[in-house]
Amino acid sequence: MSNGRLYEWTKKIHMYSGLLTFTAFLIWGITGVHGVFLPSPGQYLPPPVSSVRELPFKTPGSLDDQQLAKAISDVIAVPLAGGRYNIHRDSDSNLAFNIFTINGGREVTYLEQAGIVRVAHRANSLLSYLSSMHTAHSRRHRLTAYVIAWGYFNEFSTWAFLFMTGSGLYMWLATRPRLRWAQLSLLASAAFTLALWLSIR
Amino acid sequence: MFRLMRNIHLGLGLIFVLMALVFALSSLVIIYRPYLNTKPTDIELTVPLSAQATPRDAARQLMSAHALKGELRQIQEKGDTVRFRIVRPGENAEVVYTPSTGEAKIKMRRHGALETLVQLHTNHGLWHDYLPSNLWAALSLLASIGLLLLGATGIYLWFAHHHERLIGTILLSSGLLFGLTTLYLTRLQQ
Numbered sequence A: 001m002s003n004g005r006l007y008e009w010t011k012k013i014h015m016y017s018g019l020l021t022f023t024a025f026l027i028w029g030i031t032g033v034h035g036v037f038l039p040s041p042g043q044y045l046p047p048p049v050s051s052v053r054e055l056p057f058k059t060p061g062s063l064d065d066q067q068l069a070k071a072i073s074d075v076i077a078v079p080l081a082g083g084r085y086n087i088h089r090d091s092d093s094n095l096a097f098n099i100f101t102i103n104g105g106r107e108v109t110y111l112e113q114a115g116i117v118r119v120a121h122r123a124n125s126l127l128s129y130l131s132s133m134h135t136a137h138s139r140r141h142r143l144t145a146y147v148i149a150w151g152y153f154n155e156f157s158t159w160a161f162l163f164m165t166g167s168g169l170y171m172w173l174a175t176r177p178r179l180r181w182a183q184l185s186l187l188a189s190a191a192f193t194l195a196l197w198l199s200i201r
Numbered sequence B: 001m002f003r004l005m006r007n008i009h010l011g012l013g014l015i016f017v018l019m020a021l022v023f024a025l026s027s028l029v030i031i032y033r034p035y036l037n038t039k040p041t042d043i044e045l046t047v048p049l050s051a052q053a054t055p056r057d058a059a060r061q062l063m064s065a066h067a068l069k070g071e072l073r074q075i076q077e078k079g080d081t082v083r084f085r086i087v088r089p090g091e092n093a094e095v096v097y098t099p100s101t102g103e104a105k106i107k108m109r110r111h112g113a114l115e116t117l118v119q120l121h122t123n124h125g126l127w128h129d130y131l132p133s134n135l136w137a138a139l140s141l142l143a144s145i146g147l148l149l150l151g152a153t154g155i156y157l158w159f160a161h162h163h164e165r166l167i168g169t170i171l172l173s174s175g176l177l178f179g180l181t182t183l184y185l186t187r188l189q190q
Helices: A003-020 A022-036 A065-076 A126-133 A145-175 A180-200 B002-015 B017-031 B055-065 B113-121 B131-160 B162-188
Strands: A051-056 A081-089 A095-101 A106-111 A116-121 B041-048 B071-078 B081-088 B091-098 B103-110
Touching (some): A022 B162, A126 A145, A145 B002, A145 B017, A180 B017, B002 B131
Antiparallel strands (some): A051 A116, A106 A116, B081 B091, B091 B103
């Protein structure tokens, strides 16, 4: 393939990749800006409780807390449930635990005497939701067909992003390598990024 | 206008090329971690510090005399010992300091370049006590804005290629329709 044809095809694929994966870049850009302004772990406040529902539930009697938490999780069937954590007894000795979901966590309390499971939903913001979704890939968040489809799209976009970084450099070097301001931009940013890398290593 | 947009696209691309590589490669490390060797190196050592130091003083001594770098986190006093961590992207030191003797036991976990890239990717917030972590976060902010501008200028440059408008419209609308639909339908599953 001649240099001219290689350049033309690289440019075409660069452009097509960018157009096809534009949605992912948009989400990554927004998530990246949002991430910088997140509070430190010590200052994080969960979102307020947005809804509470109660369901009747009878304990089989022979289950320990871990098994009971699983049995309750199966019954309450929280959409997009990503796992149980913090299984403990609250101040009234009720079994309590949390369930992570992409759309905001659930706080589950089993009021054993009354035979009721209380599920409090802390719906997250759209930005927090997008932040969770930007981490999806072919093996992460395999919850529903929609999330899996997004995960594959996100992963494909990552490869496309890597390709566009390389092809963009190639197209610069193939057309305008002697552009002084471009050389200086690359040099300055590379020097700063490398210096920062070395400072933490 | 086309020339200006092309130069902005090129300039942004060159300014953020290394950050783009950091984000792209670290994402691939996250995705393909099971197939990669990202095991950290663990080192344990015991060092003498001055006795009866506060946790902050003990951490400062470790930083100045024992080459630990990073920010001080999670101070926990229990009995006659104090536990804390000194953390920076790529390295995590867990310290158990005994004020009565001045002895500090350190469990140091050092990650390789690949895992360090991941930690830089997830290093967010401008609240760090460790300056390089804040600088990385600031650079991430600029790179994220740069990504959005690269997308916007890229759209303009594509649209200026008249013979590419049809196929480009199909690709752009397919990506938008697919991405936004899956995101919207997932958001509905409350």
